[in-house]
Amino acid sequence: MEQEMTSEPMSGAEIVMKALVDQGVDVVFGYPGGAVLPIYDALFKQNALRHILVRQEGGAVHAAEGYARSTGKVGVVLVTSGPGATNAVTGLTDALMDSVPVVCLTGQVPTHLIGNDAFQECDTTGITRPCTKHNYLVKDTEKLAKTLHEAFYVARSGRPGPVVVDIPKDIQFAECPYVGPGNVKHKTYRPQIKGDRRKIEQAVEMIAKARRPVIYGGGGIINSGPKASKLFTQFVKMTGAPTTLTLMGLGALPASDERFLGMVGMHGTYEANLAMHDCDLMVCIAARFDDRVTGRLDAFAPGAKKIHIDIDPTSINKNVAVDLGIVGDVANVLEEMIGIWKAEKKSVDKKAVAAWWKKIDGWRKRDSLKFKTDKKLIKPQQAIKRLYELTLDREVFITTEVGQHQMWAAQHFRFEKPNHWMTSGGLGTMGYGLPAAIGVQLGHPGALVVDIAGEASIMMNIQEIATAVQYRLPVKLFIINNEYMGMVRQWQELLHGGRYSESYSAALPDFVKLAESFGAVGLRATRPDELDDVIRTMIETDNMVIADIAVDPKENCFPMIPSGAAHNEILLGPEDEAEKPVSEDGMVLV
């Protein structure tokens, strides 16, 4: 990397501050400790950076992820050595799986003690090597500034991801001149941004010839930036092709667009999954053929040619062999595709595509997300649907935990814009939603930020309520409380004879009192007629709120493609479950 030189000598800790400011950072999520004290002292002496004290380092990384996903900027974490670093590991893995740009600074014992099992020492770079995009151990203060700038470049460019910079304490004290970011030109890391023109032309040809096309968009569209979502929407409109999105891709195409079939995959809609199964051309745009999307691989879209556009060459031909792979940034590739489509006045086979839509409209009529309401019990889907309907006039950001509530949120909350939906997709980390909501709120101070949670997941990072209250962040916790680890229970019903081994929520706190004890506001709804009032009070309260929504404990999440099944073996409801038992091959899958 080329650097611009400045000469004033400063301490390593001051270099960290200056480098963060020069990288455009305004908020850092962290927790102090012995090995980062010099950095915390430098933090104390400046005003450019805001530090948010989390209550456990895992929360810091998820908060940085929420901040990054909702703003498009790099999220920054500062933690100490040893347990500080190991607590960050789950968040780092989460960020790696979901391609979230995060720079995590970890303190380390002084260089002369490394390897001696010193107090709060761990092999941070060794532990985080497989769960980061890249990591560094800085052994020389002269290299600190350069390494930090490089870390930001690696985290945000190409397929984004988490980067760890491990900084021993003596490096934080030592003095040397600072170097600025300059022109970033990495000597080895140069991701391919522009797609191969010939392949893009070929893709246009294939799309124009398709009779039953499906566009399958993923989280990479969101990661590429708002321009990619605009181009994606334009591309969908231009071709008129039925379009589905992955869990991570929700918002890349407005949910209100008539071409949107809903989410694809294990808990995706009937029409999206059947369209994927029966299409003759699948255009995969910045998604990665995850097992939650494909179902049984040998029965995945058996009659389809496949085009795959992705910035990461390893995603192409990893799980599913494709006919045409295009490596490049999705915005770049889409722009070219749209350009060629217009210049050559291309059109899809209108008659064939109209017939295809007719078939899809038949599937749509099944209304696979429908649910029955009840006079006495609140249905979880109903709670989320009402939350959506009652917040339509506001700018809303939704985060989730992991489980049934997450899938219901994905199904029933409809996203019109990118970067408004933050969920742990790849790793499936329970405890993600609350700290992520804190990060989102810091990036969007005036907006309504709601963590749609489950009562089991929320217990995993419940301590972060204190963080929200301390910084007066009016984050809303909307707990879909069914007193079960619902998704675990649903699988136990499907696969293990309904033996609910350890999947119930015993000894739950009184969430209303819990909220009050932290200085937040607690609300509860137990009957359907209380639901709207609680939601209205929640969104109108200018404080952190925990809304405990007691829902029907028995409700399961449908549609569902059981593991080891194909898209066209989708279960629409509990009555289907009995008819189609899960195969032995499917049992061993996760």
Added chain:
Amino acid sequence: MRDIERHTIAVLVDNEPGVLARVIGLFSGRGYNIESLTVSAVSKDEALSRITIVTTGTPMIIEQIKAQLDRLVPIHSVHDLTISGAHIEREVALVKVVANGAERRESLRIADIFGATVADTTIESFIFSLTGKPEKLDAFIELMRALGKTEIARSGIVGIARGAKAL
């Protein structure tokens, strides 16, 4: 499994701590095979190292391995010697044979046939040094095993493409 291929891949990397761990971690973490792996600094300033990996897998897996290697930040370039045309592969073996009498004399005769050199000797042992293709080393070692107690050290494979083009 069908279509298992054996590929020799040369990887140019920054000579910095942790690079080898990244490469090895990639193979173990994703369940790829390593038949042989060698590494040494190769540039004049020692800034670059060359890792030669021999691996096996289906064509789809081999493509994955190369893409995964290429994605690692400190990696400069990845070259599949097996598909890029004719290339040379060499390996060094040091073979200690403990034997007396006729077996001892036979080991020396076979070493001569293979072009192995004697690197060390005692009254009851030889250490032979042999350089060549891995299959040649295999054949030599198999013969030596029949003649007495053996101890084997092998370097692992290094490879380079034929012709005037240099990386």
